[in-house]
Amino acid sequence: DTGVSQDPRHKITKRGQNVTFRCDPISEHNRLYWYRQTLGQGPEFLTYFQNEAQLEKSRLLSDRFSAERPKGSFSTLEIQRTEQGDSAMYLCASSGLAGGPSSTDTQYFGPGTRLTVL
Amino acid sequence: AQSVTQPDIHITVSEGASLELRCNYSYGATPYLFWYVQSPGQGLQLLLKYFSGDTLVQGIKGFEAEFKRSQSSFNLRKPSVHWSDAAEYFCAVGAPPGRRALTFGSGTRLQVQP
Numbered sequence: 085d086t087g088v089s090q091d092p093r094h095k096i097t098k099r100g101q102n103v104t105f106r107c108d109p110i111s112e113h114n115r116l117y118w119y120r121q122t123l124g125q126g127p128e129f130l131t132y133f134q135n136e137a138q139l140e141k142s143r144l145l146s147d148r149f150s151a152e153r154p155k156g157s158f159s160t161l162e163i164q165r166t167e168q169g170d171s172a173m174y175l176c177a178s179s180g181l182a183g184g185p186s187s188t189d190t191q192y193f194g195p196g197t198r199l200t201v202l
Numbered sequence: 203a204q205s206v207t208q209p210d211i212h213i214t215v216s217e218g219a220s221l222e223l224r225c226n227y228s229y230g231a232t233p234y235l236f237w238y239v240q241s242p243g244q245g246l247q248l249l250l251k252y253f254s255g256d257t258l259v260q261g262i263k264g265f266e267a268e269f270k271r272s273q274s275s276f277n278l279r280k281p282s283v284h285w286s287d288a289a290e291y292f293c294a295v296g297a298p299p300g301r302r303a304l305t306f307g308s309g310t311r312l313q314v315q316p
Contacts, residue, residue, distance in 0.1 A: 088245075115302065126206075126292050126306030127246070140302060175245060179302075189296075191304060193238070193246040 088194035090176050096200045097166055104162045105197045109178030116159050117191060118151055120144065121173040133159060134180070166201045173198050204229040204295045208307035215283050216315045223278040223310050225293030234296025235276040236304065237267055241289045249291075252276065263287070288314045 089108045097103050109116050115134050119127035130149070132140045135156035145151075148166075153159040163170055177191040205228045215221055227233055234253050238246040250261025257269040267278045276293060290311050294304040 090245075117302065119304075124308070126294070126308050127304075128306070129303035132302045142303070177246075189302065190236075190248060190251055192248065195245040198243070 088176055088178050088192055090174075090194040090197050092197060093195060094198050094200075096202065098202050099166060099168060101166055102162065102164045103166060103199065104160055105174055105176075105199075107159045107161070107176030107178075107194060109158070109176070110192060111157075113178035113180050113192075114156065115178060115180035115189065116153055117177040117179070118159070118161050119175040119177065121175055121196070122171075127175055130161075163199075166199075168201045171199055171201045204233070204305050206293050206295050206305055206307035208291075208293055208310050210310045211308070212311045212313070214313040214315060217285050218282050221278075221280045221283045221287070221312070223291050223293075223312070225276045225278065225307060226274050227276060227293070227295045228274065229295055233276075235267075235269060236294040236296065237261065237265070237276075237278050238292045238294060238306075239289050240292065240309075246292065249278070283312075283314055285314045285316065288312055 091106045117132045118130040121127040129142050130145050131151050133153040136153050148164045151161045173196045175196045177193045179189040179191045207226045209224050236251045237249040240246050249265050250259050252259050252269045260266050265280050269276050290309045292309045293307045
C-alpha cells in the first residue's frame, strides 16, 4: 500500500460551480478525516468517518459542504456553489486498524487537493 | 477546548547547527501530541508522536521531542540540521476520547542556510 491518495491534486473553478474531491485511505484503516488548510495556517478539522458512518462534523462544514463514505472505503467531499473563500488545500487522513485500540490513533495524511476559486 | 501555540512563525538556521522548534498546548488532561512536517505543496508527514510513557520520544529523520507537563510544552529538536529539513513544521494535539479531530498550531517555517 502506498498511503493515502487524493484526486485531483489541483482544481481551478469559477465561483458558483460545484466541485468534488476524492480520497482513498490506507486500505486497512477504518477511520477517515477531512481537513482544510488555508495559506499560512495549520490544518483545520472538517469531518470524520468511522467506516461509512459520519460521526463528527465541524462548524466549518457549512451547508454547501457534504462528505460521504458510502462503502466505508473511499470518501468524497463536495462543495456546492463555491465561493472565493473556499480556496484552500483540502487534506484527507486515515487511521485506525479495525479491532485495534482507538485511543492511540495516528492519522496519516494524503498529498491534498488544492482548490482555487476564481 | 484544546489549543496549540507555535510561537515562532519563521526560523532560519545554518546547515549543521542544532534546532529547537517550540510548541505549547492547552488541554485539560493528558494530551496526545504529534509533530508533522510539510514540504511546499505537499501533505503532512508524521515525524513523531507522544501518547504516554517516556517523555523523550524519537522520530524519523533524526528528530526528537520532549514532553514537559509542567510547562505544557512539546518542543521538537534536532542536533544537526540538513538542507533537506527546510519545510513547515506543525505541532498538533489529539482530541479527547470520543472526538477524533486533531488541533494544529499555525506552523513554523524552517529555512536552512548553507
